[in-house]
Amino acid sequence: LSNSTEANASAFLAACRAAIGESQVLTAEGDKHRFERDFWNQYRGRAAAVLRPGATEEVARIAALAAAHGIALVPQGGNTGLVNGGVPDASGAEVVLSLERMNKVRAIDASGDHMIVEAGCVLDAVQQAAAEAGRFFPLAMGSSGSCRIGGNLSTNAGGINVLRYGMARDLVLGLEVVLADGSVLDLLRPLRKDNTGYDLKQLFIGAEGTLGIITAAALRLVAIPRERVTAWLAVERPEDAIALFKRSRDSFGELISAFEMLCAPGVELAVAELPNVQRPVERRTPWYVLMDVAWMFESGLRARVEATLAEFLEAGLCIDGAIAETEAQRANMWRIREGQSEAASKHGYIIRSDVTVPIAEIPKLLSEIDSWRGRIPDEVTVLPFGHVGDGNLHVNFLVPAPRAQELYDPLLERLYDTVDRLRGSISAEHGIGRAKRRAVWARKPGAALELSARIKRALDPSNRLNPGVVIDPSEL
Amino acid sequence: LSNSTEANASAFLAACRAAIGESQVLTAEGDKHRFERDFWNQYRGRAAAVLRPGATEEVARIAALAAAHGIALVPQGGNTGLVNGGVPDASGAEVVLSLERMNKVRAIDASGDHMIVEAGCVLDAVQQAAAEAGRFFPLAMGSSGSCRIGGNLSTNAGGINVLRYGMARDLVLGLEVVLADGSVLDLLRPLRKDNTGYDLKQLFIGAEGTLGIITAAALRLVAIPRERVTAWLAVERPEDAIALFKRSRDSFGELISAFEMLCAPGVELAVAELPNVQRPVERRTPWYVLMDVAWMFESGLRARVEATLAEFLEAGLCIDGAIAETEAQRANMWRIREGQSEAASKHGYIIRSDVTVPIAEIPKLLSEIDSWRGRIPDEVTVLPFGHVGDGNLHVNFLVPAPRAQELYDPLLERLYDTVDRLRGSISAEHGIGRAKRRAVWARKPGAALELSARIKRALDPSNRLNPGVVIDPSEL
Numbered sequence: 001l002s003n004s005t006e007a008n009a010s011a012f013l014a015a016c017r018a019a020i021g022e023s024q025v026l027t028a029e030g031d032k033h034r035f036e037r038d039f040w041n042q043y044r045g046r047a048a049a050v051l052r053p054g055a056t057e058e059v060a061r062i063a064a065l066a067a068a069h070g071i072a073l074v075p076q077g078g079n080t081g082l083v084n085g086g087v088p089d090a091s092g093a094e095v096v097l098s099l100e101r102m103n104k105v106r107a108i109d110a111s112g113d114h115m116i117v118e119a120g121c122v123l124d125a126v127q128q129a130a131a132e133a134g135r136f137f138p139l140a141m142g143s144s145g146s147c148r149i150g151g152n153l154s155t156n157a158g159g160i161n162v163l164r165y166g167m168a169r170d171l172v173l174g175l176e177v178v179l180a181d182g183s184v185l186d187l188l189r190p191l192r193k194d195n196t197g198y199d200l201k202q203l204f205i206g207a208e209g210t211l212g213i214i215t216a217a218a219l220r221l222v223a224i225p226r227e228r229v230t231a232w233l234a235v236e237r238p239e240d241a242i243a244l245f246k247r248s249r250d251s252f253g254e255l256i257s258a259f260e261m262l263c264a265p266g267v268e269l270a271v272a273e274l275p276n277v278q279r280p281v282e283r284r285t286p287w288y289v290l291m292d293v294a295w296m297f298e299s300g301l302r303a304r305v306e307a308t309l310a311e312f313l314e315a316g317l318c319i320d321g322a323i324a325e326t327e328a329q330r331a332n333m334w335r336i337r338e339g340q341s342e343a344a345s346k347h348g349y350i351i352r353s354d355v356t357v358p359i360a361e362i363p364k365l366l367s368e369i370d371s372w373r374g375r376i377p378d379e380v381t382v383l384p385f386g387h388v389g390d391g392n393l394h395v396n397f398l399v400p401a402p403r404a405q406e407l408y409d410p411l412l413e414r415l416y417d418t419v420d421r422l423r424g425s426i427s428a429e430h431g432i433g434r435a436k437r438r439a440v441w442a443r444k445p446g447a448a449l450e451l452s453a454r455i456k457r458a459l460d461p462s463n464r465l466n467p468g469v470v471i472d473p474s475e476l
Numbered sequence: 477l478s479n480s481t482e483a484n485a486s487a488f489l490a491a492c493r494a495a496i497g498e499s500q501v502l503t504a505e506g507d508k509h510r511f512e513r514d515f516w517n518q519y520r521g522r523a524a525a526v527l528r529p530g531a532t533e534e535v536a537r538i539a540a541l542a543a544a545h546g547i548a549l550v551p552q553g554g555n556t557g558l559v560n561g562g563v564p565d566a567s568g569a570e571v572v573l574s575l576e577r578m579n580k581v582r583a584i585d586a587s588g589d590h591m592i593v594e595a596g597c598v599l600d601a602v603q604q605a606a607a608e609a610g611r612f613f614p615l616a617m618g619s620s621g622s623c624r625i626g627g628n629l630s631t632n633a634g635g636i637n638v639l640r641y642g643m644a645r646d647l648v649l650g651l652e653v654v655l656a657d658g659s660v661l662d663l664l665r666p667l668r669k670d671n672t673g674y675d676l677k678q679l680f681i682g683a684e685g686t687l688g689i690i691t692a693a694a695l696r697l698v699a700i701p702r703e704r705v706t707a708w709l710a711v712e713r714p715e716d717a718i719a720l721f722k723r724s725r726d727s728f729g730e731l732i733s734a735f736e737m738l739c740a741p742g743v744e745l746a747v748a749e750l751p752n753v754q755r756p757v758e759r760r761t762p763w764y765v766l767m768d769v770a771w772m773f774e775s776g777l778r779a780r781v782e783a784t785l786a787e788f789l790e791a792g793l794c795i796d797g798a799i800a801e802t803e804a805q806r807a808n809m810w811r812i813r814e815g816q817s818e819a820a821s822k823h824g825y826i827i828r829s830d831v832t833v834p835i836a837e838i839p840k841l842l843s844e845i846d847s848w849r850g851r852i853p854d855e856v857t858v859l860p861f862g863h864v865g866d867g868n869l870h871v872n873f874l875v876p877a878p879r880a881q882e883l884y885d886p887l888l889e890r891l892y893d894t895v896d897r898l899r900g901s902i903s904a905e906h907g908i909g910r911a912k913r914r915a916v917w918a919r920k921p922g923a924a925l926e927l928s929a930r931i932k933r934a935l936d937p938s939n940r941l942n943p944g945v946v947i948d949p950s951e952l
Contacts, residue, residue, distance in 0.1 A: 162668070193866050195901070427671045455679075
């Protein structure tokens with residue numbers, strides 16, 4: 001860094017210390033470390049400093065100072081993102097703005113079915129606060145103990161209940177956002193219906209902190225489902241899983257909260273590697289389905305699921321099946337699903353992906369991947385699993401760690417080309433971040449890139465909010 | 477109009493004739509008339525011409541020509557809007573771009589739960605096509621025989637199923653949009669999950685044609701509910717209606733499709749004025765509730781609703797109640813709800829409104845309105861009704877026709893001030909259009925107006941798409 005750049009950064013940090021307190025401006029290497037690396041320890045950036053504001057006004061003050069000093073800010077929540085969108089670049093010039101101290105539940109209105117929370121609330125805590133008020137906040141995913149709601153909204157997180165309740169976007173009633181110039185946009189009215197102009201909050205949901213910094217949100221709550229039935233089905237082919245999904249959807253409609261598919265190698269790894277995990281059904285088949293159905297009534301759903309399962313078995317759509325009899329059995333089934341990456345990572349490096357195709361194209365996608373055998377190295381194990389019900393598969397590649405770097409781009413590019421040909425998306429729920437920027441824009445229509453750049457310029461004309469993430473207007 | 481302006485308009489229309497065909501450029505007064513007046517015949521503008529393109533490329537061509545000639549375009553669907561957002565201003569210089577000839581269902585994928593339709597499809601036809609494919613498209617409202625899906629999306633329409641299925645926005649998977657410069661933005665991939673960058677389609681939903689022209693949409697379909705139970709409840713107070721809603725929501729959760737409240741004077745007018753309409757329960761009370769509950773199963777729901785109704789009666793939350801025994805009885809109940817304006821309009825002029833407040837504030841809003849007695853003229857009858865379940869009330873004022881103009885602004889301003897104080901919205905589902913522009917922006921935070929203007933300028937720098945609707949950047 002040049003002397004004048006360095007002097008400018010020092011002046012910025014001095015002003016920040018005055019604004020938010022000495023102790024909330026971290027510059028020591030050891031203090032910064034956990035904010036600079038990604039969740040999986042696969043990426044490491046360098047930050048000039050980490051700022052930990054405790055209130056919206058402090059975030060606004062920092063943004064105004066950053067604008068005045070020309071400093072780039074990287075907003076960060078729980079740092080559980082999977083595309084390096086919340087960690088700084090390698091320059092050492094960017095400043096991480098951590099929202100983790102802003103973790104208050106500002107208000108909860110059970111009868112109005114909403115709550116207002118600060119961006120730094122951990123997802124588990126949001127769910128917990130809703131539950132204590134007798135309501136249900138449906139956003140849920142494996143990282144819920146660490147991810148924070150501001151990050152969930154900034155990445156439009158998906159998770160395991162999308163089929164029924166939608167993405168994070170669908171659960172937002174209002175937002176409070178600090179803009180690039182330090183002004184505060186108060187869009188927090190908790191209304192289900194409000195057509196007074198452009199729906200500005202939509203701009204910031206899924207924008208990964210590149211258009212503004214989400215500091216608080218009004219979230220939609222729903223009724224608590226009282227009876228939940230979890231079933232595990234063993235099937236021969238992906239086509240069967242999809243047929244099962246269609247039939248289940250016709251029978252149970254929106255009562256299906258999750259419909260997940262897992263491949264045999266992934267299940268075997270989970271059973272072998274994860275402590276206390278049991279095989280849900282003895283019969284071994286190439287594919288398995290995990291289905292969650294729930295409703296508001298106390299009872300009666302289990303019998304309906306059992307009857308449907310019997311029909312499936314009779315029709316030969318599934319080979320075997322089990323319904324969880326206890327909470328422990330349910331937890332076991334879900335542990336296999338959520339532990340897919342953890343189990344595989346004991347055997348090598350995981351090259352992760354997160355793609356969607358129209359549901360009808362899932363078998364085509366999987367058979368195409370199958371046909372790569374012989375064309376990709378034998379040491380690559382393909383482990384597809386995910387949310388069949390919404391067309392979203394995590395096609396993970398387990399590779400020997402020493403070959404990870406060399407195989408990373410070729411495997412993903414091959415996958416992305418296939419997905420693109422099937423009119424899918426190469427980032428279903430993880431976002432773009434730094435990791436997928438080139439891969440995404442290489443495949444998007446030019447008009448979409450051009451318009452995205454216009455939006456970026458309109459909201460962040462100096463490219464100071466999370467530069468290099470999602471879009472780089474200078475690359476146009 | 478000056479000579480040069482007139483020459484320019486002539487050149488534009490000549491180019492349009494060449495682009496979309498002589499017969500699709502209407503300039504005769506008689507031909508233009510139905511495109512210039514609003515649905516209720518309360519507003520009349522003047523158009524230089526009406527253009528009726530038949531394909532996306534023709535819309536793109538028109539937009540490019542309009543950009544080149546500096547012509548303002550007013551996109552129009554079924555012209556059933558209630559805020560004069562789809563009709564031209566009084567200048568005679570604007571050109572209406574009617575999408576009504578673009579009415580094809582391009583594709584329907586029942587197993588993938590989506591369909592792709594052109595903007596000019598009538599809502600009834602969209603519902604019908606979905607039903608024929610064994611699926612359900614849940615957007616529904618009184619005007620479904622005339623309104624068109626492009627208009628529904630451009631206004632983010634609400635309607636009677638919002639409680640369960642959300643607003644029009646929530647049913648959109650993708651859009652095709654013609655931008656101000658005539659470029660076509662293809663965002664039609666029918667994916668439930670796609671986090672590859674800013675969700676650009678959100679910009680155009682609810683923007684009333686001011687940021688781009690929606691030419692086609694990928695819509696989300698759901699399972700057809702097989703058993704539907706409709707109940708009519710007689711209650712003493714709005715508080716009771718809200719208590720009933722909360723209890724029903726806890727019991728039935730997302731199975732509630734509609735929860736509507738009606739006032740006694742509105743119901744009496746409907747019974748008196750609408751042909752073949754019967755009183756659903758004999759007992760007369762100040763308020764009534766109309767509730768629709770549905771699920772995917774063939775049977776079993778009715779018994780549950782009956783049991784809940786019995787509990788309500790026992791708890792004294794409702795005074796009387798009936799469940800529709802036949803389709804005719806159900807239709808009768810809904811006719812009372814949907815005929816509220818039609819019945820009242822036989823007794824004078826209706827000053828319409830469309831407001832939301834947080835649900836808990838509904839009784840406060842209604843008692844405040846009640847307290848206006850003595851402060852507003854005696855000839856004003858207040859007829860509130862609407863979607864209690866999402867906090868959205870249509871507080872209509874029935875006034876003697878000769879006093880309509882004089883009472884219009886004072887009554888609405890009084891209502892809007894009250895709604896704003898209760899942290900509500902003065903346009904829940906109808907939009908801003910021309911009618912509410914000043915009322916909306918007078919009450920919004922400055923940062924929201926400023927950001928909206930930045931978005932407008934980024935997408936329509938010459939202010940040529942529906943100028944004067946939603947926002948007028950020159951007023952800043």
